[in-house]
Each structure stands twice: as structure tokens, then as C-alpha cells.
Amino acid sequence: MELTEQHKREVERKLVEIIIDSLKKNLISIADKNAMSAFILERMPNVKTHEDLMVFLREISSKWAIFTPLLVTESGEVKDKNEDQAIDKVQSLTQEGKIDEAINVAKTTVSNT
């Protein structure tokens, strides 16, 4: 699923905000901030889809736990968007009379979530 520029910017802003707040609360050091910045600047340009974003967030959260809540939030958003897209697809397949395909899409979506 494609990631809009606006959403990507929001995530980027949240990443920076998390770093700022963690510095303010002395949860991380300046060296941590530099390592995180380097990691984000290197990986973020390659994030094009929601799937890329989730992979990136899982990876950064496994390195630095301060990003885990963002991963959780974004996972919820991706799940909602996937469900919305699946419902649209089931509806259009049903309207086209492709009942079996519609059932398969619905089943796949349910099992993935």
C-alpha cells in the first residue's frame, strides 16, 4: 500500500519529536541522538509504502525502545487502512458478481489481522 507524502512527513516529524522529548527527559544521550539521526536519514528515503514503513519502524524500535509506541500507533493505522481497502475490494468484487474472489479477499484480510 502506497504511503502518502503527507503521512510520511507526519511520521518523520513524530520521529524527530520523540528524539527531542527523549533528550529533554535525558532518556538518551547526544551520541544516541546522533546514531538515531544517522539511521533515520539513511533508511527513511527508501520508505515508499506502508509495508516499508512498518519494516523500518520495527527495525528502529528493536534498536531503540523509545520508538516502540510509534510502531504501535502506526500498526493500528495500517491495520485500519488495510481493512478499509479490503472492504472496498470485497464490495466491488461482489458488485461484479465475483463472489468467490470476494470471499477469498475477506478471508485473507481477516487472517492477516
Add this chain to the structure above:
Amino acid sequence: MADATQTSEVIARSYVPETTVRAAPLTPEQQRNQGVADNLRQRLEAAAEDPLAALKPVEERPPLSVNLDKELDRRFGVEGAPKTADEQTRFDQAKTLGDAAKALTENGYESLTPDQQNELVASLTLNVLDRRPAFYGLAPDEKTAIAIDMLSNPTYQKKVGEILAGRLKPEEVIEASKPLIEAQTAFDEAQQALTNRGNERLGARVDLVNVEMEMDEFNATTKFGAVGGKFEELERLRADESYNRSEVDNTVDYLKVISGKSDADINLIKSQVAEKLARGEAITDPDERMISDMLDLQKDIDRIGELEIEHADLDKEGQRLNQRLLELPNEITEFQHTRDEKENELVDARNQKMLQEQSVIEGMIRVAPNAANEFLADENQKRAAEYQNQLKEMLDQTKDADEQRLIKKMQSRWDRAEIKGNNIRFTIKKEAVNKDMRALLVGDGPEGILKEMLTEDLRPRFRDSPEERARKTQEISRIEERIKTDKDFVKKYTDQIASSVLTKKIQSGRLYEGEIRVMVDRDWGEGAINQAIANDAKKRELIDKIYGSDSGSPSYVDRIKRKAGSNWLKFLMLFLVGGVAAGAITTKFVAQEGGR
């Protein structure tokens, strides 16, 4: 899923558990964290469209072009020798200052320890801001904010690096070291010579006592009342001398005549006897026994000579020592004098070296303020150049002869252009600015200045021909008539004149609150202040940033009045004080002030 109404900042804050916030006081590292976080926040706000830009490393800073430690080290004490305690203290002082300037140049303000930050802020406040009239009206925390902003400016930091490197040139010869080394060597030599003479006198005194004691042994009665040992020995030997001599002669005669020994035989026996006696063997041969007895007698005879020589030598040595002891005090006085001279020269050389070291410390202290003064001068130059460019553009755009004349007058009325190398440097003519400021506030206002500028070349002169006088009179009348009737022309240029005078006054001196009050009450005042702000891109940006762009009112004064409430005059002051000050006041600081 996140609440869409929450801002990303609020969401992000919610991720960080509050319970982990540590209580004050903060460690230096934690204080640095706060500084970095604040800096990151500012960069994030400045790059709303590209949040990751805030994470990008700040422009690469080249390392300081000189080896700070090495260059400072060779400027304190004498190269190759251990530093004295005083030299070490001065070196440490210079190094503390140099380290802070180096860290600022290479790693930026946030890399400094809180102590270094406080020292530099205090230095800029005391040595720069407190000495410039433009900043007089500011409160201490406002000056601190300006100092911090300047210290955080990469252009300023680069200047600090240039000045620091310029004061620690590797090719610089440390002039005061050579004389100090020479003076130290000369003093050491003089001191050694004096010590040698002192030791000699002491040795001579001891030797003389010994000589006198030995001489005393030759006296019939010694100092202690006894008979001198060597006197007694000599008396005894002399008493026996005649007998001993005849006995020796008799023995030799006997050996020659009776025993038939030659001189060579006698000498051989003498040596054989001597050897036997040395070995402790018994002398049994009658000839040898005679020789042995003879040798004993001869020894007593020889001993007289030895004692006489010893007495003569002691007498001679005693005379020599007495003579030396008479000479040495004068020599010692002379060497003391030389030593004192060399010591004075050494003290002078040390003082010279100390002054040189103090000047290095002073140079280190002045790095940050000097960089600040250059930075502010550059900023003012930029503004002066911008102003001159504006006038040039205005000149290019008009065909009106009066306007052209006015603009040309404005080009040189408040600025003096000087060519320095390939650059033109502008200096504000303070007296002209102050005179026009007085005219604005208590004289005929901007219209009076406008009229003066248009007519000052038309004043009648003694050598003017009647035709020329008539032409000038006619021209003055025409100008007066235009000022009366051409409202657009007058409005355009009185605004320009008032804002120019105000801008130059702000850049070159102090603006008082009362003056601003008077100005805003004049019909031209608000327009002039607005134009002065509009003339400065940094001020414009700052006001837009804090109060929002335009917001339906093009008047900066009006916007500040509305947003800052009862504090509006203070904030207007803050924006107007010094062309640089407003640019240096951080958004955060002014925003905080506005929130009070």
C-alpha cells in the same frame, strides 16, 4: 489509532513516560541534552516541510588550523625547560580559554560545558553588548539571549576560529624567550663564580688554621702552652748532628780501609740492608750491621733538613693564604655586584616574558569579544550595503530630477564611503544622523529635512552672478511650491528620510524609549518605524515568525501593539535596538517574553 486532533508534538510527548523525568540539578551532560533538544526543536520548526532536515548534521566545521596545545605550550615558559609554577598557572589559564574557543569553532556552542558557555556569554555581555549604546536599553536576560544567539551562529564561530588561529601562528618567533635564556645563563654563571670565590675564602681560612697549627709545632711553646713537637725533635736532632755526622764518616772510612769496600760495594750493601729491613729479616753480617746503624744516623741527619724545609713551606703557604684572604673580599664584592646585575637583568627578562605570556592570555580572553565586534561590524556593513543598493535601485527607477537629487543626497548624507582594498566600507556619520534625529523629534520633522536636502545647493553665494541668484531663487520657489502641492512626492520621501534617519540612528547609537514614544505620536512616526523594520530582512522575518505574517495589517507597529498588549513598547524597542540585536534575539526568547 492516534487522535487526529492531537498535534504530532503532543503525541510524541505522550510516548515518553513522565515518571522517568529526573529531578534537578542537572548534570553538565544533561544540560547539554537540553541545549541540543532546544536546538533540534528550533530546526524542526524552521523546516516544517522537511522534518528530517532537523536531523541532518550541521555544516561540517573544519578543525582549527593550528595545534592549540603545542602553540600555547611554546608561548609559556622556556621551550625545553619545565615550567615554573607561575608559568604553569598562566599556561593553564590561557589553555582553558583557548579550549573553549576551539570547541566553539569545531563543535559549536552546544558542545561547550555549562562553565564554558557561561564564561563566553559573560565575556560577550561585558565586553561587547554593555559597551555598545545600541544594547544599553536591554535587560540582562535579553543580553544573554543575544550573546547565546551570536555564539550559536556558524559565521561567528568561524570568525572565532580565524582570530584564534591568527593569534597562535606556528611561524611566530617568541621574542621574549631568547633574552630570558641568555639572562638565565649569564646569571647562573655569575652566581657560580661568586659561589666559587666564597668557597675559596672558606677553604683558605681552614687551610690557614691548619698551617698555623702545624707551624705552632715548631715553636718552643705552643698556643696551648706545651713544647712544640717538631721544635723538640729539631732541637734533639741538631744536638746529635755533629756526633751523627762523624759516626757516619767513621763507618764509611772503616768499611773502605779495613774491610776494603769500594763506594759501589757500600751502596750495594746499603740497598741490601734496606731490603732486609723492609722484609723484617735479621741483620747478622757485621758489615751489614754497621751499614744499618749508619743508615739510622743518616736518617736523623736528613730529618733536620726535612723539618727545615717543612717549616719554610708552611711559612710560605701561611703568607700566601693571608695574602689571598686579603684579596678575596674585594673579589667577592665584585662578583656579588656582577651577580646582582645579572639577577636584575634576569628579573627584567622574566618580567618581559611574563608580559608576553600575559598578552597571550589577554589575546585568548579577547578572541570571543573581538570576533563579536567583527561579526557586528560585518552585519552593519551588510545593512549599509543593502541600504545603498536600495537607493541605487530607486535612482535607476526614477526620471524625476528632484527625486534623483534627493536620492543622491541620501547616498552620502548619513553614510561615508571608504575604499579599503577592493572593498567599499561604509561608516555612519553619527553627527549628521544625530542632527537629523533632533530635527525629526523637536525640529521641523522629515519635511524640514526634505526641504533642506533639496535646497542646500541653492544657497546664494558671494560670487554668484545676478542671473545665477535669480535662477536659484526661482528654483527654491519651485521646490517650495512642489512640497506644498505634491503630497505623494512629499509622503514618499519624508517616509524614506524618517526611516533612514531612524535606521541609521538604531545602527549607530542608542535609541531611548522616550524617543520612540515621541516618534509613534508623530504623523510620520509609525510609517518610519514600519519602514525601518521593513528595511531589515531579519527583523521582518522575526516579526512574521512571532506574530504571524501580515494578519490583515501591513503595519509592524500595529501588529506588535495588538499581539504584545501592554508590553508593546518594550517589544518595539527590542526590535528596534541595534540593527543586529533584533536579528540576534532568538524566536524562542521573544516568544517567551511575549507570553509573560
